[in-house]
Amino acid sequence: MTTEVIKREQNEGESSALQHLLNFIDGDGYDVLLTKSIKVLFTLIVLFCVPFFLYLIVTVIN
Numbered sequence: 001m002t003t004e005v006i007k008r009e010q011n012e013g014e015s016s017a018l019q020h021l022l023n024f025i026d027g028d029g030y031d032v033l034l035t036k037s038i039k040v041l042f043t044l045i046v047l048f049c050v051p052f053f054l055y056l057i058v059t060v061i062n
Contacts, residue, residue, distance in 0.1 A: 024030060
């Protein structure tokens with residue numbers, strides 16, 4: 001293969017990867033990712049911050 005053909009194949013691969021990324025962002029994939037991220041962050045807040053806040057309240061009261 002010549003270097004032109006190899007470069008063209010690499011550019012097509014990069015174009016395909018870029019197109020796949022743009023389809024992900026433009027489609028439902030990005031919304032699903034954001035929804036899962038929000039659920040994980042909310043769970044972390046409930047599991048770690050709320051008990052610590054309650055501990056602080058109990059410590060201050062006593």
